[in-house]
Amino acid sequence: MSDFxxxxxxxxxxxxxxxxxxxxxxEEPVSFDxxxxxxxxxxxxxxxxxxxxxMFMFFVLTLxxxxxxxxxxxxxxxxxxxxxxxxxxxxNGHQEENDKAFSRPLLAGSRSYFNFYINEEDQDxxxxxxxxxxxxxxxxxxxxxxxxxxxxxxxxxxxxxxxGRLSGHVEKTKTDREFLSHFNIPNFxxxxxxxxxxxxxxxxEPSVILERQAQAHNDHCDSR
Amino acid sequence: xxxxxxxxxxxxxxxxxxxxFFIVGVVSLAENLLVVVAVIRxxxxxxxxxxxxxxxxxxxxxxxxTKTWENLMIVLSDMGQLEKRGPSETxxxxxxxxxxxxSFVGSIFSFLAIAVDRYITIFHALRYHNIMTMQRxxxxxxxxxxxxxxxxxxxxxxxxxxxxxxxxxxxxxxxxAVICFLYVYMFMLARIHAxxxxxxxxxxxxxxxxxxxxxxxxxxxxxxLFGAFVVCWVPFFLHLIIIxxxxxxxxxxxxxxxxxxxxxxxxxxxxxxPAIYAFRRHQCTFVVCFIYx
Numbered sequence: 001m002s003d004f005x006x007x008x009x010x011x012x013x014x015x016x017x018x019x020x021x022x023x024x025x026x027e028e029p030v031s032f033d034x035x036x037x038x039x040x041x042x043x044x045x046x047x048x049x050x051x052x053x054x055m056f057m058f059f060v061l062t063l064x065x066x067x068x069x070x071x072x073x074x075x076x077x078x079x080x081x082x083x084x085x086x087x088x089x090x091x092n093g094h095q096e097e098n099d100k101a102f103s104r105p106l107l108a109g110s111r112s113y114f115n116f117y118i119n120e121e122d123q124d125x126x127x128x129x130x131x132x133x134x135x136x137x138x139x140x141x142x143x144x145x146x147x148x149x150x151x152x153x154x155x156x157x158x159x160x161x162x163x164g165r166l167s168g169h170v171e172k173t174k175t176d177r178e179f180l181s182h183f184n185i186p187n188f189x190x191x192x193x194x195x196x197x198x199x200x201x202x203x204x205e206p207s208v209i210l211e212r213q214a215q216a217h218n219d220h221c222d223s224r
Numbered sequence: 225x226x227x228x229x230x231x232x233x234x235x236x237x238x239x240x241x242x243x244x245f246f247i248v249g250v251v252s253l254a255e256n257l258l259v260v261v262a263v264i265r266x267x268x269x270x271x272x273x274x275x276x277x278x279x280x281x282x283x284x285x286x287x288x289x290t291k292t293w294e295n296l297m298i299v300l301s302d303m304g305q306l307e308k309r310g311p312s313e314t315x316x317x318x319x320x321x322x323x324x325x326x327s328f329v330g331s332i333f334s335f336l337a338i339a340v341d342r343y344i345t346i347f348h349a350l351r352y353h354n355i356m357t358m359q360r361x362x363x364x365x366x367x368x369x370x371x372x373x374x375x376x377x378x379x380x381x382x383x384x385x386x387x388x389x390x391x392x393x394x395x396x397x398x399x400x401a402v403i404c405f406l407y408v409y410m411f412m413l414a415r416i417h418a419x420x421x422x423x424x425x426x427x428x429x430x431x432x433x434x435x436x437x438x439x440x441x442x443x444x445x446x447x448x449l450f451g452a453f454v455v456c457w458v459p460f461f462l463h464l465i466i467i468x469x470x471x472x473x474x475x476x477x478x479x480x481x482x483x484x485x486x487x488x489x490x491x492x493x494x495x496x497x498p499a500i501y502a503f504r505r506h507q508c509t510f511v512v513c514f515i516y517x
Contacts, residue, residue: 035474039235042479046462054451061408061443064415 235478240488242299248488249292252495256281256288259502272361273341277501279365280334283372284494287327291491294320318380326376328490329392331497332399333368335453338501339406346410389464396461404450411446415439449500456493459486 038044259281263269269278297316300306306313344355379388418435463479463486470476 037475039474039478042466042475043482046459046479050455050458054447054454057450058443058447061411061446062440064412064443 235474235481237481237483238485240484242295244488245295245491246292248491248495249288249295252491253285253288253292255498256285256494259498260285270358272356272358273338273345275358275361275365276334276337276341279368280331280338280497280501283327283330283334284497286323287331287494288491290320290323290327291487294324321383322376322380325379326372329375329395330368330372331494332396332457333372335403336399337364337368339403343406343410346413386468389468393461393464396457400454400457403453407446407450411442414442452493452496452500456489456496460490 260278263274263278263281294317297306297313297320301313341356345352348355379392382388418439422435459482463483466476466479
């Protein structure tokens, strides 16, 4: 009987511990005699550990960034500048230096995914859901939303192939797509063409480009 | 008896004033309600990404409402208007507990869904519209809400069993690991790809610095996102672990005395969630869409 009473007390206390505020019972005082360390040592240790973990994560991420710091890029660019015509080779070569597991899904950089996307767009032209919002009256607002939907990290990740980024490509090259689709143009010509369009602008200021083209182009990003 | 009382006050429970709870609850309620209504009313925001953000905001709204209501009940019972152990109050307490449970588990599921959605956006960008259709999004959200509802009822009913708490803690740790892995993987891919782009014969120094600063911003965003999640949720779950592992240890007792602070931290995560996920630099654009659907 007393066991049952104790168990019910403990179970009531356990639920009290989590969800209610009055959970310190008088029956079982905790002895504070003979403490070797400070009373709040677990609390202090926990918060210090948490702060260290967050700072460590930030520094690991920035150290990952620093391996691509500006001063290290000079030798790479000095090698590549005299060979503008073979950008295809350069990208592929550079890809192999890096981790293949990461870059493989992107099909060796912007060039291939650029054309890949154009090919997919050509195939998907008949799909009704792409045409639903083409004549939306709120392109400008939705364009702003496209960019508002991505935070800074995703704007960088858009360079790695986000679909918002894709819409930037599509918008920029929609007029060009009709031009290109009439010709069976090999890949490297597309790359040259895209670099004349200011690919860096697209890569590094996607939101600006998106907003700039709000009135002129349809919204692809909101067709989902 | 006297010595027992003196021992108990060595680590007195840290009380957070009710006004703090009310302010945090009301502000987070207003923010998350704004997000939910804006996403529902505006057709331009009917996309998988915004659906998951809306689901997260809905769970946070439920948590804020429940917590504020619970605070009100406690204030009333302290003033003597309500009986603390009456049958209707206990039932109401159970309902509020299960709602809170549902919203916490649902928030974690929503974070997972948002991370997976972003992962698919990056790594399967070309097939994103085939993989993440609105039907699948609806199915996923329906599954999340049903699971959370069922889990909430079960958890509160069977909270006496340690198994429930262990499951909750294990679920939280696994979600944390998955979210961390997904975001760091996405970040590393962004870094590598940006490096590849920088290797093109561009020749302008400002571009390289721009790229570098954009990746720094990405690192900061990722740290804020993951850091806020960890700082706000881990103390409460450590509290659960400590209840199970060392209920009688004095050091653990001192940690448990900070329970109300940990609850305030969890509520404040519901407050900063919209800022991290929904509101961006183009915050005014978001509000404009709300006003002009």
